[in-house]
Structures are given as C-alpha cells and as structure tokens.
Amino acid sequence: MKNIKVLGTGCANCRNTLKLIEDVAQAKGVDIRLEKIEDMKQIVAHGVMSTPGVVIDGKVVHAGGVPSRAKVESWF
16 A cells, blocks of 8 residues: 655645546555645645645655646556
8 A cells, every 4th residue: 555645735736636646546456545734834844845745655756736647657
C-alpha cells in the first residue's frame, strides 16, 4: 500500500489532483491510503512552497499545478 498525501489549501487544483490520483489508482488496481493535508505548517514542513504538492511514502514527488495523468500513472 502506498501512503499518499496531497498538500494544498483546498483550491480547485488540489481537489483535481486528489481525484486524479484516486482515479488512476483505482484504474490500475493499486491499494493506496490517500490523505489531504490543508494545514500550512504541515505543507511547508514538507518543503512545498507551491501547491498542490504530492508526497508518496514520505517523498515529495510533485509540487505546483495539477500533475499530468501520465505522471500520476508513473507513480504506480
């Protein structure tokens, strides 16, 4: 199981990133635990200054803008 955090304050791009990750994981049959982090202190603690950010198993893999579907697929 991959532990995934989407970092962002709740903007449309953050919601779209969350949905995209859910859709790709489901399509690929990957078991994930998805968490949405909206607290700015926690976001900055990950070193993310541009949201949405994506953290997988403790490693920042994306920051700023909605990632492409191909990029999300490469994470799985």
